[in-house]
Amino acid sequence: MLDDLFSYIDKSVDEYLEELKRLCSIPSVSAKGDHLEEAAHAVASIMDSIGMRTELHETTGAPVLTSWLDVDAKHTLLFYNHYDVQPAEPFDLWETPPFEPDIRNGRIFARGVADNKGDIVSRIWAIKSFLESDKEIPVNIKFVVEGEEEVSSPHLHEFVEKNKEFLRADGGIWEFGGAGIDGIQDAWLGLKGILYVQLELETLSHDAHSAYACYLPSAPYRLIWALNSLKDKTGKVQIDGFYERVRPLSDKEKQALSEIDLREEDLQEFYGITKFLDDMKGDELKEAYYNAPTCNICGIDSGYTGEGSKTVLPAKAMAKIDFRLVEEMDLGDILGKLRHHLDSEGFNDVKIAWHKGYPAAKTPIDHPFVEIVKKSNKAVFGHELRIQPTSPGSGPLYLFKDLVPMVSIGCSDFDSRAHSPNESMPIDNFVLGTKRLVVIMDEMGRW
Amino acid sequence: MLDDLFSYIDKSVDEYLEELKRLCSIPSVSAKGDHLEEAAHAVASIMDSIGMRTELHETTGAPVLTSWLDVDAKHTLLFYNHYDVQPAEPFDLWETPPFEPDIRNGRIFARGVADNKGDIVSRIWAIKSFLESDKEIPVNIKFVVEGEEEVSSPHLHEFVEKNKEFLRADGGIWEFGGAGIDGIQDAWLGLKGILYVQLELETLSHDAHSAYACYLPSAPYRLIWALNSLKDKTGKVQIDGFYERVRPLSDKEKQALSEIDLREEDLQEFYGITKFLDDMKGDELKEAYYNAPTCNICGIDSGYTGEGSKTVLPAKAMAKIDFRLVEEMDLGDILGKLRHHLDSEGFNDVKIAWHKGYPAAKTPIDHPFVEIVKKSNKAVFGHELRIQPTSPGSGPLYLFKDLVPMVSIGCSDFDSRAHSPNESMPIDNFVLGTKRLVVIMDEMGRW
Numbered sequence: 001m002l003d004d005l006f007s008y009i010d011k012s013v014d015e016y017l018e019e020l021k022r023l024c025s026i027p028s029v030s031a032k033g034d035h036l037e038e039a040a041h042a043v044a045s046i047m048d049s050i051g052m053r054t055e056l057h058e059t060t061g062a063p064v065l066t067s068w069l070d071v072d073a074k075h076t077l078l079f080y081n082h083y084d085v086q087p088a089e090p091f092d093l094w095e096t097p098p099f100e101p102d103i104r105n106g107r108i109f110a111r112g113v114a115d116n117k118g119d120i121v122s123r124i125w126a127i128k129s130f131l132e133s134d135k136e137i138p139v140n141i142k143f144v145v146e147g148e149e150e151v152s153s154p155h156l157h158e159f160v161e162k163n164k165e166f167l168r169a170d171g172g173i174w175e176f177g178g179a180g181i182d183g184i185q186d187a188w189l190g191l192k193g194i195l196y197v198q199l200e201l202e203t204l205s206h207d208a209h210s211a212y213a214c215y216l217p218s219a220p221y222r223l224i225w226a227l228n229s230l231k232d233k234t235g236k237v238q239i240d241g242f243y244e245r246v247r248p249l250s251d252k253e254k255q256a257l258s259e260i261d262l263r264e265e266d267l268q269e270f271y272g273i274t275k276f277l278d279d280m281k282g283d284e285l286k287e288a289y290y291n292a293p294t295c296n297i298c299g300i301d302s303g304y305t306g307e308g309s310k311t312v313l314p315a316k317a318m319a320k321i322d323f324r325l326v327e328e329m330d331l332g333d334i335l336g337k338l339r340h341h342l343d344s345e346g347f348n349d350v351k352i353a354w355h356k357g358y359p360a361a362k363t364p365i366d367h368p369f370v371e372i373v374k375k376s377n378k379a380v381f382g383h384e385l386r387i388q389p390t391s392p393g394s395g396p397l398y399l400f401k402d403l404v405p406m407v408s409i410g411c412s413d414f415d416s417r418a419h420s421p422n423e424s425m426p427i428d429n430f431v432l433g434t435k436r437l438v439v440i441m442d443e444m445g446r447w
Numbered sequence: 448m449l450d451d452l453f454s455y456i457d458k459s460v461d462e463y464l465e466e467l468k469r470l471c472s473i474p475s476v477s478a479k480g481d482h483l484e485e486a487a488h489a490v491a492s493i494m495d496s497i498g499m500r501t502e503l504h505e506t507t508g509a510p511v512l513t514s515w516l517d518v519d520a521k522h523t524l525l526f527y528n529h530y531d532v533q534p535a536e537p538f539d540l541w542e543t544p545p546f547e548p549d550i551r552n553g554r555i556f557a558r559g560v561a562d563n564k565g566d567i568v569s570r571i572w573a574i575k576s577f578l579e580s581d582k583e584i585p586v587n588i589k590f591v592v593e594g595e596e597e598v599s600s601p602h603l604h605e606f607v608e609k610n611k612e613f614l615r616a617d618g619g620i621w622e623f624g625g626a627g628i629d630g631i632q633d634a635w636l637g638l639k640g641i642l643y644v645q646l647e648l649e650t651l652s653h654d655a656h657s658a659y660a661c662y663l664p665s666a667p668y669r670l671i672w673a674l675n676s677l678k679d680k681t682g683k684v685q686i687d688g689f690y691e692r693v694r695p696l697s698d699k700e701k702q703a704l705s706e707i708d709l710r711e712e713d714l715q716e717f718y719g720i721t722k723f724l725d726d727m728k729g730d731e732l733k734e735a736y737y738n739a740p741t742c743n744i745c746g747i748d749s750g751y752t753g754e755g756s757k758t759v760l761p762a763k764a765m766a767k768i769d770f771r772l773v774e775e776m777d778l779g780d781i782l783g784k785l786r787h788h789l790d791s792e793g794f795n796d797v798k799i800a801w802h803k804g805y806p807a808a809k810t811p812i813d814h815p816f817v818e819i820v821k822k823s824n825k826a827v828f829g830h831e832l833r834i835q836p837t838s839p840g841s842g843p844l845y846l847f848k849d850l851v852p853m854v855s856i857g858c859s860d861f862d863s864r865a866h867s868p869n870e871s872m873p874i875d876n877f878v879l880g881t882k883r884l885v886v887i888m889d890e891m892g893r894w
Contacts, residue, residue: 033755093653289661309599310745
């Protein structure tokens with residue numbers, strides 16, 4: 001019944017790979033504020049080209065793009081995506097330049113291709129397949145495409161507050177997703193929250209000769225002592241009350257988890273490790289993965305870090321830290337506890353220079369839309385969708401919480417290296433992921 | 448009697464400032480291996496131009512330049528200098544570019560001008576003043592100018608072993624020196640040793656998305672825990688046996704120190720601090736300054752350190768550390784204890800990627816050459832030279848220990864910012880320091 005559409009998709013792979021290459025050539029790095037408008041317009045023009053209506057909504061940050069196709073259907077499907085990408089550093093670890101997309105070994109390589117420009121193109125492609133086949137689209141379509149997801153979506157709430165009616169839908173597909181290490185397709189129903197902070201410290205008015213370490217305070221050492229006090233060697237956060245709002249997993253969630261195999265050995269091989277943090281295994285590892293908040297150093301910098309040696313006592317030191325938060329944990333509460341912790345440990349000179357983030361959220365496991373996605377996945381991929389109650393990653397899902405039941409699926413796989421050098425997407429999944437969307441739309445027409 | 452020479456010096460200031468500017472325009476950064484041969488040849492050509500003989504000695508590192516003028520005098524004066532400089536980073540803190548020398552407010556600004564290219568030129572200038580005044584030079588002159596002092600002189604020992612006879616002299620002037628915070632000229636008779644190490648750690652085969660901090664080991668955090676274990680918040684090194692070879696100060700040294708005022712308040716104002724490390728004061732501060740080994744972080748780097756945020760779990764982390772050593776402490780011994788410490792704290796994955804350094808050394812306080820320098824200083828500067836039994840800084844003095852009694856004096860002052868942005872030398876001291884050398888040579892002729 002959907003053969004015409006599948007046939008169109010199979011014939012037009014090269015065309016959409018070219019479209020994707022063009023989009024991935026734009027270095028829309030939100031951390032640097034680079035090329036964001038350009039990327040928004042590029043996405044809008046693809047949507048325009050297939051007859052969708054588009055609108056750019058200003059925020060105090062990057063604009064939010066909406067696009068829609070109202071076919072007066074009973075149900076509405078909403079896509080959430082973002083046109084920004086992570087920074088590509090360190091550049092020298094890329095086999096081909098991050099913003100010059102390259103196809104090799106059945107994959108397409110570029111910064112942002114897996115997270116999430118490949119999925120933007122896949123979603124448009126799925127809609128196009130209905131139009132090309134003269135088959136009526138069975139659902140109303142809406143897109144929300146923001147430009148600051150990779151910097152914690154600091155302005156999306158402005159858009160959401162003004163456009164709640166637009167956002168109401170019967171089903172929602174979150175920005176990206178894909179197959180796990182075993183090739184099985186995952187659906188993520190929740191996302192952890194995030195609190196990203198930059199800690200800064202200045203102990204001297206200027207760098208000093210390192211000989212004076214005998215009597216001058218050291219910025220990097222004070223920062224190290226402060227960071228050391230935040231987390232012990234088992235990974236346990238030492239901030240007083242940090243875990244106080246963490247709820248245990250529900251029975252339904254535990255049931256879902258019992259069907260999940262984290263494939264510990266494969267993960268270890270992938271990361272080149274022989275054991276996990278604190279030598280965790282089995283249920284303890286699952287508990288950490290699905291229900292533990294974290295404290296992670298994304299970057300630390302002080303003094304001379306070039307080649308060879310420089311004997312300097314640095315005046316300044318800086319660290320970038322992200323805390324992943326689980327449901328019920330509150331941003332302001334954790335930020336206050338961090339400040340209190342630093343002060344009580346004697347580090348009131350360690351400044352929280354800036355912070356941003358958002359809380360965690362989950363879609364109920366038993367929502368009928370989740371069933372539609374499961375059924376569609378089985379039809380295309382031939383195996384059962386693996387339901388993940390939440391992802392260890394973050395996204396501003398909380399903003400959509402009472403408006404649309406979101407499920408995160410997409411065209412990536414375990415080797416896609418989102419946020420890392422040599423990010424890529426398998427072309428097979430690009431095709432199958434697009435077909436799965438076609439089936440979801442078809443199923444929603446008969447819901 | 449030396450009026451002609453002083454008059455020549457006063458008339459030729461601009462000429463030698465130009466010479467100094469040319470030398471400081473060469474970015475001879477030994478940490479990067481940049482422009483070293485060029486700087487060696489530039490120094491040699493100045494020496495050639497005043498009729499000295501020069502020779503470049505190959506080592507497995509940068510070449511060592513020697514230069515001499517044998518006038519068949521009874522005594523010989525040796526100068527030790529270096530043609531390399533520290534890296535100039537961070538460039539953005541310089542008011543004028545580090546390798547485009549600038550004169551303002553009675554000072555000359557450039558990387559390396561205080562440490563120690565100004566003193567190289569001053570020493571040649573002093574010799575020239577005898578030649579220009581048709582006055583016979585009263586001492587034989589020798590120069591040893593190496594090119595790797597700022598990276599701990601890893602190859603100077605090769606030269607010294609082969610050229611011990613050349614190095615024997617009745618008095619030696621060490622690379623640089625100058626006035627303290629109170630404007631009083633200092634003479635440094637000793638130097639601490641140094642052990643510089645680069646610690647490196649790799650916990651994953653590639654960077655991961657920071658969401659996986661829930662189960663993956665963190666390179667920056669492991670490095671932080673390791674560095675935290677090396678030193679406590681009072682500055683005390685926690686490596687077992689680290690202090691075991693540290694001898695208390697001798698009575699003569701204590702006597703010299705009792706005449707020294709560290710001018711704590713001025714120092715604090717200069718560095719923009721309200722208290723020293725561990726709130727040290729008075730004798731405790733002097734003890735740290737003259738007799739404490741240190742453990743200092745010169746640089747630390749891991750993950751994303753650019754603008755804004757990137758959510759990454761870095762696979763690698765690196766720290767550059769220098770230990771300052773006092774007499775009797777042995778490089779290999781401390782290195783072994785560091786390795787043992789890291790292993791016993793569970794950080795056998797923290798590698799000592801490379802190390803280098805040398806031990807401490809001192810010239811006896813009561814050597815007659817020290818008396819000549821004191822007398823000459825009084826004649827030119829009008830105040831008593833302050834004798835510092837040792838400097839908190841380092842240099843390969845140990846290589847010269849039984850060959851020549853070295854005294855470290857020069858043209859800098861307390862605001863010279865060696866190793867830091869906006870390094871400079873006061874032009875007044877450039878002139879007076881040169882005249883002091885003339886008197887020292889004259890005094891050595893009557894020794």
